Amino acid sequence: MAGTMKDKILLAHGSGGSLSREMIRECFLGPLNNPLLDALEDAAVFNANGRLAFTTDSYVVNPLFFPGGDIGKLSVCGTVNDLSMMGAAPMYLSLSLIIEEGFDIEQIHLIVASIRSTAAEAGVEIVTGDTKVVERRKADRLFINTAGIGRIAHGVKISSRHARIGDKIILSGTIGDHGIAVLGRREGFAFETRIESDCAPLNGLVAQMLKESEEIRSMRDPTRGGLAAVLNEIAEQSKVGMKIEEQSLPVCSAVRTACDFLGMDPLHLANEGKLVAVVSGGDAEKLVSKMRHHKYGRNAAVIGKIVADHPGSVVMKTCIGSHRIIPWPSGELLPRIC
Amino acid sequence: MAGTMKDKILLAHGSGGSLSREMIRECFLGPLNNPLLDALEDAAVFNANGRLAFTTDSYVVNPLFFPGGDIGKLSVCGTVNDLSMMGAAPMYLSLSLIIEEGFDIEQIHLIVASIRSTAAEAGVEIVTGDTKVVERRKADRLFINTAGIGRIAHGVKISSRHARIGDKIILSGTIGDHGIAVLGRREGFAFETRIESDCAPLNGLVAQMLKESEEIRSMRDPTRGGLAAVLNEIAEQSKVGMKIEEQSLPVCSAVRTACDFLGMDPLHLANEGKLVAVVSGGDAEKLVSKMRHHKYGRNAAVIGKIVADHPGSVVMKTCIGSHRIIPWPSGELLPRIC
Numbered sequence: 120m121a122g123t124m125k126d127k128i129l130l131a132h133g134s135g136g137s138l139s140r141e142m143i144r145e146c147f148l149g150p151l152n153n154p155l156l157d158a159l160e161d162a163a164v165f166n167a168n169g170r171l172a173f174t175t176d177s178y179v180v181n182p183l184f185f186p187g188g189d190i191g192k193l194s195v196c197g198t199v200n201d202l203s204m205m206g207a208a209p210m211y212l213s214l215s216l217i218i219e220e221g222f223d224i225e226q227i228h229l230i231v232a233s234i235r236s237t238a239a240e241a242g243v244e245i246v247t248g249d250t251k252v253v254e255r256r257k258a259d260r261l262f263i264n265t266a267g268i269g270r271i272a273h274g275v276k277i278s279s280r281h282a283r284i285g286d287k288i289i290l291s292g293t294i295g296d297h298g299i300a301v302l303g304r305r306e307g308f309a310f311e312t313r314i315e316s317d318c319a320p321l322n323g324l325v326a327q328m329l330k331e332s333e334e335i336r337s338m339r340d341p342t343r344g345g346l347a348a349v350l351n352e353i354a355e356q357s358k359v360g361m362k363i364e365e366q367s368l369p370v371c372s373a374v375r376t377a378c379d380f381l382g383m384d385p386l387h388l389a390n391e392g393k394l395v396a397v398v399s400g401g402d403a404e405k406l407v408s409k410m411r412h413h414k415y416g417r418n419a420a421v422i423g424k425i426v427a428d429h430p431g432s433v434v435m436k437t438c439i440g441s442h443r444i445i446p447w448p449s450g451e452l453l454p455r456i457c
Numbered sequence: 458m459a460g461t462m463k464d465k466i467l468l469a470h471g472s473g474g475s476l477s478r479e480m481i482r483e484c485f486l487g488p489l490n491n492p493l494l495d496a497l498e499d500a501a502v503f504n505a506n507g508r509l510a511f512t513t514d515s516y517v518v519n520p521l522f523f524p525g526g527d528i529g530k531l532s533v534c535g536t537v538n539d540l541s542m543m544g545a546a547p548m549y550l551s552l553s554l555i556i557e558e559g560f561d562i563e564q565i566h567l568i569v570a571s572i573r574s575t576a577a578e579a580g581v582e583i584v585t586g587d588t589k590v591v592e593r594r595k596a597d598r599l600f601i602n603t604a605g606i607g608r609i610a611h612g613v614k615i616s617s618r619h620a621r622i623g624d625k626i627i628l629s630g631t632i633g634d635h636g637i638a639v640l641g642r643r644e645g646f647a648f649e650t651r652i653e654s655d656c657a658p659l660n661g662l663v664a665q666m667l668k669e670s671e672e673i674r675s676m677r678d679p680t681r682g683g684l685a686a687v688l689n690e691i692a693e694q695s696k697v698g699m700k701i702e703e704q705s706l707p708v709c710s711a712v713r714t715a716c717d718f719l720g721m722d723p724l725h726l727a728n729e730g731k732l733v734a735v736v737s738g739g740d741a742e743k744l745v746s747k748m749r750h751h752k753y754g755r756n757a758a759v760i761g762k763i764v765a766d767h768p769g770s771v772v773m774k775t776c777i778g779s780h781r782i783i784p785w786p787s788g789e790l791l792p793r794i795c
Binding site for chain 2: 130133134135136159164165166169170171172175176177200201207213217246247249252257258262264269279343345348352356447455
């Protein structure tokens with residue numbers, strides 16, 4: 120640790136005085152260095168032209184570090200992915216931290232390093248930010264908010280309202296990895312070492328998909344609420360039925376075993392590097408084969424189709440051939456998974 | 458309370474399942490209703506053309522309700538004002554809540570009503586949002602993050618780097634009201650009933666100022682760290698000296714008394730509805746007289762000037778005629794004032 124800063128966060132680090140400035144310089148401006156952020160104005164200023172997407176998410180994941188990622192990586196991926204699901208190319212992110220007094224400054228450095236490398240991979244810049252400090256036991260170590268702005272190319276019109284009868288439903292890879300990885304680390308389960316979060320920025324994969332097909336109708340990333348929630352969202356908003364094939368759902372065997380053991384449903388588990396896309400029936404297979412060449416789409420598969428029956432509902436044909444409705448997830452699920 | 462919602466926030470309200478959806482509809486979509494938000498996509502989509510400003514702030518104020526405002530009003534004003542200080546007309550805000558399990562849903566309704574009316578006054582829309590719930594004692598009731606996007610008109614070039622020798626420094630009104638109002642309510646001091654926070658959206662005032670003068674160089678709102686921090690920021694970033702006249706500083710008598718009693722310096726207290734502007738010497742007086750016609754600029758005054766001496770430093774001529782350096786605020790100051 121360089122400089123005169125203490126190694127623990129003090130209330131004075133959030134006061135707006137000289138210690139705040141020092142922390143901002145050492146922890147954020149240095150590692151996240153770019154001209155818009157360095158301007159240190161009340162807001163970042165940039166030029167824009169055309170359609171923009173704007174989104175926000177707060178991250179309260181517990182634990183802060185988990186197999187495959189940490190709250191920093193998560194806070195970049197989550198917002199990059201929300202923009203990507205609208206077909207937007209993510210450009211700029213804001214970064215706001217709420218820190219508990221006494222938090223290790225060394226951990227802030229680790230988390231910011233993770234933010235930095237994930238932002239670099241996604242090709243986005245952190246251009247504006249804020250830091251608040253609250254007293255001990257008034258927050259749980261660290262919460263992060265990121266908001267993001269992306270550019271939507273001419274002609275791209277993706278919406279959860281655009282699914283049509285005859286379209287196919289694509290899932291970009293295995294489900295449940297993030298949920299089980301976080302839960303495993305939090306509870307100290309033995310399986311945790313074998314399962315890593317899928318946490319990843321999906322804008323590169325989406326850019327390839329948009330190049331390959333002009334008939335991508337809807338995209339969603341199945342985070343909180345899992346695959347069950349996003350399928351129901353699209354079915355409800357597009358007023359169409361969905362028919363899913365259980366046997367086509369990619370679930371890795373370690374996640375399947377953990378779910379059996381814990382009595383959890385992989386359909387309800389959070390993912391942080393997966394997407395669901397509804398695309399025209401004609402484009403589905405070529406898209407899937409393209410996606411499989413991308414590192415974040417290796418296990419992409421068509422998992423079902425849009426049907427005229429049961430509008431607003433998702434029905435799954437199970438491995439033994441019966442049909443069951445996939446309802447909206449309800450009840451407790453897993454808290455603080457993202 | 459309508460519907461099937463319980464009257465306290467449960468962890469399940471943050472799970473991404475059916476209870477989350479219900480809360481989002483009842484608490485947010487209803488009162489904040491607008492087409493971009495109602496789309497319920499992963500991001501809000503809008504058209505833009507030209508220069509945009511982008512900013513974020515998290516709000517952890519304690520108490521949540523204080524004389525003259527609450528965390529909801531504050532979270533809109535703070536972000537609207539940060540955009541305004543760049544000369545941007547605020548357009549769109551995001552809204553993200555981190556809620557402690559057990560928090561009263563009725564209080565969320567009150568806070569969202571306050572967000573709604575403040576956004577209406579400022580002419581901005583809440584277009585995207587997020588809600589997280591954490592366990593009891595893992596957060597202090599409610600934290601809010603807002604990010605915002607504003608449009609900068611052609612020709613407007615405001616920056617903390619643009620102050621020039623010969624410019625005048627304008628303050629839009631009395632200082633310290635917000636800090637003392639929040640502290641008074643938090644600590645239960647007797648004076649609290651007489652002092653209200655100045656919490657207000659300043660974009661209307663700024664729009665009038667921009668109409669009146671093309672020679673506004675720098676603007677800042679003196680929030681955390683108070684007037685002392687923003688004057689030092691501008692002096693440092695513009696590499697100029699500042700000379701302030703203590704007797705021209707507007708401080709209301711109740712705040713002055715409270716500061717004497719508490720041993721606090723009004724220069725270090727947070728404000729949430731005030732601005733500092735550095736403007737050309739020739740435009741200063743006409744700007745001040747214009748500002749005084751606006752409800753948020755009634756006590757506007759020229760408080761000092763930009764000088765060639767002591768670049769990077771702020772010097773105040775006191776009421777008794779001596780000179781003292783106004784340093785960056787340091788040490789504890791007031792935690793959780795915004």
